[in-house]
Amino acid sequence: MGGYFSDIFYGSKSLLIGMGITFREFFKPTVTVQYPYQTLKMSARFRGHIELIADKEGKPKCVVCGMCERACPSGCITLGSISIEIEVDGKIKKKKVLSKYDLDFTKCSLCGQCVENCNFGALEFSKEYNLASTRKEDFHFNLLKRLEERNT
């Protein structure tokens, strides 16, 4: 019989404690980020799709060595290059420059091999996460164009 009443007593007490907790939570500020209106800053180690890094003049740092293309286990990177002639110290030299950097993001596993393998520090992960589309062609990125767009 004593157990019966103490059960009721301690049961009710724990219920009241629970209600106290929710009462206090009610008056605390909300923590929701109102997504389309507010966005969070992505953490430093967030991996979006890859992006070319520009040098001081806004040109890609990439020297078209092709390491990233070869390292990619999914074969999503396609490079293209053209040779141009530039004058260095009065002599005319030939130089390869990047003409095309296509990323097929539909196949990318975000493994990071391309970034790891680039010895020239020309690749990085973007912080882009708002990717949505009904067509897969929208995920074939022209990174060179994106770099130009970023420069302007």
Next chain:
Amino acid sequence: MSLTLLNVIVAVVIAIAFAAVNAAYLVWAERRGAARIQRRPGPNINGPFGLLQPPLDGIKLMTKQLMIPGGADKILFMVAPVLAMAPAIMSFVTIPFSEGIAAHNMELGVLVIFAFASMGAMAILFAGWGSRNKYSVMASVRAVSQNVSYEIPMLITAITVVMTTGSMDLKEISMAQSGGFWHWNIFPSLQSPLMPISFIIFFICSLAETNRAPFDLGEAESELVAGFHTEYGSMGFGLFFMGEYANIVIGASLTTILFLGGWDCPFGMFPGVWWFLLKIYLLIATFIWIRWTFPRTTIYGLLNLSWKILIPISLFNLLLTAGLLKVF
């Protein structure tokens, strides 16, 4: 009061409007309240503070097609939502909001409300049976066993109050408590020293009667999809919803009248309908607060609570009150 046809129509229209507005905005209050407890903002896009959300939800429900599942019992299926809504509306007619505001005062008001409230269980049973859906049947059986077992302690505590007041008239019951909060039934009196406990029992039972968490075994989403209204879409579901919220308002009103002095002011000043509304909305806020605090109980826990705790204590209280009434 002469009961002309016009009177009846006006009363019913006002009752439906009151119930509908309450249902709509209690959903809003519930969602905002739940969100605050979970530290979210809740619906806040449509209109200031999301106040346009309920009408838009209503439009959405009304534009949906009413589907009747293939094997369903068509008549029961269609009758159930109406049967869930109609008694709740009818109960409003007998509730006195203040001395002058009552659609129709009846001498057996308490009895009428309990009679209508017990029809809610039938609506749930019809809905579950008519849907011909295993989840629905299971849920409705649960809900009915729950409603039946909670009606007993609820009625017993109501009888206790009726005995001390000596009337079944809701208006007279609240008049008997007028003149300051120390006259209210919730406080122990010489005849009935266990009144606060009665109040708690009554409150728990009205929570259980409305099938709300933590007693929402009739629509336990985690095990029974959506319980007895699994097969209902469109306004069929909307009617169940409105019925549920109307029942919450009825439960709060009844608690207010029986225990909290109705429209009486705690300090004996300006008694009126505002005190009544203030009290019922405070009670409803507590309903919402409780719902978002506690997890769902099991069916055993639920029935144990009723049969092993609430019924014995309320019976004891009834006997004690009866004895003390004789003495004093």
